[in-house]
Amino acid sequence: APAAAGAWTGTWAAGAVGAEPDAPHGLPGRSIRNVVHTSIGGTAARVTFSNLYGTAPLLIGHASVAVADAGGPAAVPGTMRRLTFGGERSLSRRVPVGREVVSDPVTLQVPAGTDLLLTLYTPAVGGAVTYHSHTRQTSYLARGDRTEDASGTAYATPTPYWRYVTAVDVRNRRSSGTVVAFGDSITDGVGSSPGSNHRWPDFLAARVRDSAYGHYGVVDEGIGGNQVLRDASATRSGRAAITRFGEDALGRPDVRAVFVDLGVNDILHGHERTGARIVTGLRQLTRQAHAHGIRVIGSTLTPFGSHAGYNAVKERARDQVNAAIRKGGVFDSVVDFDRLLRDPNAPGRLRPRYDSGDGLHPSDAGYRAMASAVNLRALLGSHAPAAT
Incomplete structure (x- = not known):
């Protein structure tokens, strides 16, 4: 039977593999733009962030989701959405060691079979980075808080990893x-x-x-x-x-x-x-x-x-x-x-x-x-x- 209006369906996920070996203290002062691929579309989205292998609490200073423009870190115009946490419209969230957090839902037309940009800014020195290594996908890093930069021009550093993100769910009435x-x-x-x-x-x-x-x-x-x-x-x-x-x-x-x-x-x-x-x-x-x-x-x-x-x-x-x-x-x-x-x-x-x-x-x-x-x-x- 099709999903109820409030039900969620997984459109992308990636298991956390361990702690990134070259980032024992996190990526302070960096924006991390993860490029992931959807399987099913929807009218709203939520993102799961993980600190499963962290050695200190993860401070997310700012996060966003957007539909990726073809072939890089830019967003399709009009699709950038700021993420909040805890139902409190808070822009930041501290994720305890070994835990994960799910963002509040955002309204967004998520296409099936397309790329999304999952971005978070980590402002402070932290612990080990929970990541996924074999992504077969280029993601990006930028200096400073460029979380809602839709142009992607600040994302000059390509990276082969997905960091801190483990799932995206969508609402789809027909799912x-x-x-x-x-x-x-x-x-x-x-x-x-x-x-x-x-x-x-x-x-x-x-x-x-x-x-x-x-x-x-x-x-x-x-x-x-x-x-x-x-x-x-x-x-x-x-x-x-x-x-x-x-x-x-x-x-x-x-x-x-x-x-x-x-x-x-x-x-x-x-x-x-x-x-x-x-x-x-x-x-x-x-x-x-x-x-x-x-x-x-x-x-x-x-x-x-x-x-x-x-x-x-x-x-x-x-x-x-x-x-x-x-x-x-x-x-x-x-x-x-x-x-x-x-x-x-x-x-x-x-x-x-x-x-x-x-x-x-x-x-x-x-x-x-x-x-x-x-x-x-x-x-x-x-x-x-x-x-x-």
Whole structure:
């Protein structure tokens, strides 16, 4: 059913990976303009700011949201909106260590499939910066408070990171809810062309928009290096999936389904010599979702036989995980990304045209194929409309 007038849908999200290594005291006196890409449009927006990995309270002196003009830090004229906090019309907000804050809603016509500018000014010396590293997107920094600078001319310093922002939600009366893509660097889009929004969840969002299903937000909670079982935030790969799932996946607004693609890093970096504990962890994610009435679609683990970390023991562990997933009882529905992407002449490796070049991460063509392989009715289940 369409959303109630006051309901929220996720249009963009990014899991916090850890503390930025080169900014232990924050970015004092800087305006940080994050460029992010929407999946669904709406008539109002709110932004989530995070100090999850901070070592001191985060002082937000001033914040804004705007629709990005094409190709840079400028805003579309007339779309710049000042953000306030706490329902008090306060321009500043102090965010405690380990916490997040959601802005008050602002009226803004947010288009689907377009870039937004999420800007905040941090006036004072602080603690470590909570960030997302593998953005495949250029954002910007400026000196001084340039939060509401619509021209973008002050933003002379490009940056590859998203800092302090973890979600944008919109109000859309026709929305049927949010779909969360939850995974590792493959979900995060590592290997895709920078600035192209060619992560597989981006392609999935475009498919949904062009289909009879139409009005769903698709948010990408992929974190490069993320593991099912082990916390890797010290190496900027996020908390263990079994830890962060409740917040990063189930905590998004009006979630109807979660797509899970995880386990490769437990094998490559987590030293899991068999698939048993990984499968147990994946089943735990599904049980958590079911407790909230949310269905889970999962994928088999994709090949990495040409990657530097490959060996026969790791390949056996991957095969064990995939056999369990295909057998059933792990997810509600399965998309076989392994069979889709593997080289038929060397099944332990990616098909060459689907390989970004490192033997692990797909190319743009690979990510497009992944999104095309998702059965939308299986993903959306009882929430999917009848075909017309």
